[in-house]
Amino acid sequence: MSTKYVYLFSEGNASMKNLLGGKGANLAEMTHIGMPVPQGFTISTEACTKYYEDGEKISPAIEAEIFENLEKMQTLVGKRFGDAENPLLVSVRSGARASMPGMMDTILNLGINDVVAARMAEKSQNPRWAYDSYRRFIVMFADVAMGYERKKFDAVMNELKKERGVTGDNELTADDMVELSNRFKALYKEISGTDFPQEPEVQLMAAIRAVFGSWMNERAIIYRRLNNIPSSWGTAVNVQMMVFGNMGEDCGTGVAFSRDPANGENKLYGEYLMNAQGEDVVAGIRTPESIEQLKFKNSEAYEQFAEAAKKLERHYQDVQDMEFTIEQGKLYMLQTRNGKRTAHAALKIAVDLVAEGITSREEALLKIDPNQLNTLLHPRFDEKALKETKPIANGLAASPGAACGAVYFTAAEAKAGAEKGPVILVRNETNPEDIEGMVAARGILTATGGRTSHAAVVARGMGTCCVAGCGALRIHEDAKYFTVDDVRINEGDTISLDGSTGNVYVGALPLVDATVSGDFATVMGWADEIRCMKVRTNADTPRDAKNAINLGAEGIGLTRTEHMFFEVDRIPAMREMILSDTLEQRRRALAKLLPMQRGDFEGIFEVMGERPVTIRLLDPPLHEFLPTEEKDIRALAEDMEIDFEALKGTIRSMHEANPMMGFRGCRLPVKYPEIAEMQTRAIIEAAINVKKNFGYNLVPEIMIPLTCEFKELKYVSDIVRETADLVIKESGISLDYLVGTMIEIPRAALTADTIAEDAEFFSFGTNDLTQMTFGFSRDDAAKFLPSYYDKNLLENDPFERLDQVGVGKLVEMSCVLGRKTRPDLHLGICGEHGGEPSSVEFCHRCGLDYVSCSPFRVPIARLAAAQAQIKTPREKHHA
């Protein structure tokens, strides 16, 4: 059986969105439930895919099917293409699965030509309407289907208005419209070299081809990338009988929401224009009126629409965003879809719809975009101020929130500056040595680096606003200023950063505090009841941990132990440890670090109580703790009373060609077991102290990073377990603890069955796993990934959304292999993906016990986990 590519509206329904696009499926659905919909047909998304497979051609078979359905449609509505007595005019509109503003949208009045227009004018006694329709069609066809410049046509129209001495389009007379149609046709011929096409069939096929073609235009590709829409989906084309809002003052057209999309209030919200066609409402040529005014202008039409809106809202169990036309007092529905809304509105609407009995909690939860919650969790700039202020630059929205402060170019100066007031740290890129300046800053701005650069990762962890990779910045660190084009910002000048948009502003924009409304709490409560995955947080400090608990975190999935060592009072001992020549020297230096680490862990355990806490052993290459600049090396040599040249030589010998795959992670304790001993002792002693002092029955989880082989893991875990058991025995207090590993190296995933013989838990480090699986260094990928997006070779940043095809295959494999060996193996994720909704859903399907993410992403993960459970129910694996 050959594929069916064209469907009458009466043949489809709302569930056929993939095939008919959102618009087509909803037109079909409305037809079914008896709404007043002008009839027509939809050419499916598969036809679009085939168009590209066939080398951007509509195959003869599909063309035949289109005309077959046109025939049926003509019979249905009793009008025909080109029949001057009873002409069929249609709209042609694109409609993908997801709404896509980047694409060609609409051509109205298709089917009109010289003969039809003349007879329409005559029969209707309304020549202005007939030629208004014609001139509109000519421009839309020229612009949208043929790609000619619209402004040339606008110029002709403005010229005519000038000649007539009028300003508004509606002041033009019927004769003016005839004149305009003629001038437009002449202009069309001038541009194209051919007459304006008079055959409706030719017009139709050109319009359909234009819709398909617009799927691959640049704006559409960019929009898809930003919104995670695969290019393989394709778009459908809707061909619908025209009804006319421009036949006179008893006609009109409008768009409206069934509830207020800004605040969620339960009242119609929208605009309309009388005697107009749809494009006028959005084009801003005439100012539309609020939908409430329609009540007074045409109460019957208003009531028809209000009733339709309620009916559709109940039917779809969601707020509807609708288009309508009133033709001579009669309402026609042209489109409906679930309405986009602000985060605040989304929460209120969800709570209200459930309270009104319109929908279930589960359905209501599914309709909230988890990513939207982001905006509720950070301070933000005043909307009005934002509208009025032009950014000087735009970078990556690396960590949400808003911040104003004085600019400083080094960590030390930022820290000093922060004592006087809020500061923004501006660097080409940050590195671990900058940590204190980053902690002190309200916001971080970098010129290079991506969403997973050091600045971005650390900022998200701390909940600090960050704009990264702002390429327009020219930073002159030594001279203490930066420029963007001809704007110069000196040290101490105030700027504002919007971490949710990536915008950078001069001066201080007014801030609005984040508020968590009651609806937010209600919705989170539903999510917590439903979801079966736990949500933990990545937190390195008691402050982060406390913050995360407030946002609903149920434990810590990742405490990094390295950031602590960069603090001023610790780095000397750390450096002493790294530069030790002998085991004894190293042990001496480690002994200095022990009480500091123990204190760190005590602070975290106190905050977390009996909630699980996973602590990762030291991970980064040791050379990251050493200076690289000549003058810093000289200072260190003096401090440590060692020879400068010798120290320089040592530092050089520690240099690595590819540090990401170098001497780090569990490779450190394989060479220097005493590091793992010290860290284990610090963790276990801290746990025992907190157990003694607070009575918490806590079970610390010690995590070994960068494992690639069972024997390697066993070697390190033996050290950890022996040390832990010794410390516990010394203390005379009983304590349970777990030892597990990160799965972040492909080989660990491939050999997860043997790894699980030793590990009591796995935590997927999907940042590194993504790097190794793709062979993408996240520090360097900005050099080539933009080409991949431009050329549509990668649809998402794999460091942002987990690549389910490749990286995900390794995650799945690990879960299956690991649980084959150890059925109660505890599984979690602590990579950046743990707070990204599609990745959370994937983790749920893989059977993970928890996800762990930055504190500010915890509510997002809670909602995403609930949505995953609603979509794909599973048994809880662990209590």
Added chain:
Amino acid sequence: MSTKYVYLFSEGNASMKNLLGGKGANLAEMTHIGMPVPQGFTISTEACTKYYEDGEKISPAIEAEIFENLEKMQTLVGKRFGDAENPLLVSVRSGARASMPGMMDTILNLGINDVVAARMAEKSQNPRWAYDSYRRFIVMFADVAMGYERKKFDAVMNELKKERGVTGDNELTADDMVELSNRFKALYKEISGTDFPQEPEVQLMAAIRAVFGSWMNERAIIYRRLNNIPSSWGTAVNVQMMVFGNMGEDCGTGVAFSRDPANGENKLYGEYLMNAQGEDVVAGIRTPESIEQLKFKNSEAYEQFAEAAKKLERHYQDVQDMEFTIEQGKLYMLQTRNGKRTAHAALKIAVDLVAEGITSREEALLKIDPNQLNTLLHPRFDEKALKETKPIANGLAASPGAACGAVYFTAAEAKAGAEKGPVILVRNETNPEDIEGMVAARGILTATGGRTSHAAVVARGMGTCCVAGCGALRIHEDAKYFTVDDVRINEGDTISLDGSTGNVYVGALPLVDATVSGDFATVMGWADEIRCMKVRTNADTPRDAKNAINLGAEGIGLTRTEHMFFEVDRIPAMREMILSDTLEQRRRALAKLLPMQRGDFEGIFEVMGERPVTIRLLDPPLHEFLPTEEKDIRALAEDMEIDFEALKGTIRSMHEANPMMGFRGCRLPVKYPEIAEMQTRAIIEAAINVKKNFGYNLVPEIMIPLTCEFKELKYVSDIVRETADLVIKESGISLDYLVGTMIEIPRAALTADTIAEDAEFFSFGTNDLTQMTFGFSRDDAAKFLPSYYDKNLLENDPFERLDQVGVGKLVEMSCVLGRKTRPDLHLGICGEHGGEPSSVEFCHRCGLDYVSCSPFRVPIARLAAAQAQIKTPREKHHA
């Protein structure tokens, strides 16, 4: 049923090597075929494994089993432990699956004590024999079982000899032996604090524990690593009744081969000593006589032995390496095993054994170690000179062969120096800019870098001798000298490098040319008939290609196109291309490179004729072609007439944190398609020219590196195919070509089913695949891998032998997934592993069509491929 841990010799056979060790299995086998073997029992390798599982203890159950078998043995031989009238004395010897010189070897005469020795002396009327046996046992027990210093005992003996005024051990009288026994016992007590153990059972258990313990001593661990023996194998222990070669002049002991292991000649080869025990033959205290002399000394014993040797050789179908003892004129066989031999001998013996009808070609091939062929393929130093000269340093044997020459410290100086005579290039490490110096040098010596460092890889590719990672070198490049300890070598001084041992010598050692004997050709002929995998070579120049063909290569599996660009006449155009700001500039620079590349490929195609040639598109990061030193950047800026600061900035902006995972491979043409266009044009034009001029019907294979995603591959392959088709059309000549990809990124392996929709062939780049799968940067792994070997966490260098568990899983997965999509998908490997025998065998099992390796490894791969087919026969996948 409980495991059986102890086997009488009569219970085993040769096939039980894994359980009984080589020695034990062969003793059992000899027992079965009726050879005169003193009886005994073997404690299995599993008992050794259990010993370690039980925390280095012999379990009571195993101890009971040992004594049960001792009882059976005593019944069998009619002697008993501690029975002075008829005492059982035994030897205790280790015996792993593979012979392991690093381990404890032998304790003889165990069971002797004061009482037994006295009665033995009396009954035999041979007190010298009795106390000679006793004093030997005390030393061996003290040394081998207890770990006391042997030299202390030697000192006591030398003291006595001095007192007696004699020099040879055999000049000591019976009374001297009694005295020596007493002095040894006293020394033993002094060291240990306890009396020398008198109970044979206690002696036995101590000896067994010592054998097990020696499995994990440092020498054994190092030996295992060097010889790729897993530590999980364990060692067996053989307890065998003593027979005595030291009872008088009708007694003796010896070791001999059934053929000459040095040259393969078919005659007995070995040594013996009369009135001696085994240790004397090897200890060098007395000079043993050639086995041929035995014919005259004791023709009966000689005939017995010669007959036994022939019988064993026929039985095992291989040269035997045997130990025997003659007790009062009667021959006893104490051990037999397949004899180790030189590469020359191995080939001659294989050919002779087949000619004599003793074995089949297949069996003969299996007995040649492919790695041994290495020594036949390179010039080498005169053996005598090697013995007489002490190396000044030892590095990694990175590329085999031997070379002498004058030392130079930069590529340019080496190149200049080479015009005057042979040179050795000495560098801390090499980089692609050094290529001309490397080509000019006879040998390359580096202070850092491993077996897969740039120097090593390039040297192997060129067949140039290389010693890498020679850590003792202190190179002072600016002052033009290096030191090793207190030896100083200046520029121009001559040194010698042995790339097969890693040794470095002062001065010029005499060289011996490589010869390929007729036997070599015969054996290779058999291998070629049997194997079903093809063997190609990695070659970048016509010279390499010609060399590889001479060594049997059937095609090129990898031509890198980057080395060519480092040549002096090309690098300016290359740099111009890289530094282009616009597409036009880049195209102009590429146009300059086109004729040079075309010429390169023409040269290779001419040599290769109709053999397949796979050419890989440009792979390394572009910044590798740019200078990094300030002065070189300045020179380049002058050459190119651009601003120095701007150039420096550009070079800095191209710096990558992890270049291995950065902007390279197919990521280059994704951003700059014109590079792939130029290279494709060069390949196809060259192929067409060679087809026209020589009539070869060649089919070039174009390979896209570093693919991670189908759409990425498709984008690049579309450019390649479109360009190729265009060039072919322009030429008016028909030409077939293939487009395929490297599989070297884990994600490519994981998604091989979709990748194969586009790729016509896969070539596994197992170097990079190993890096990404382990997360090991091969440039940096030397910082931590030694700890892994020391601690027994990794048994092999995964860059040398393919890791079949992890990396191999990805290779297998790719083969299965790829052929599911495209059943005729052509599969090969071009990583360094393609010439390593165990990896070649793995490739065979995965169903690969060919392996590709350095020219000098081609014969090794041919043999290994044949052995793989013999062990695991498979159908040829392609013709």
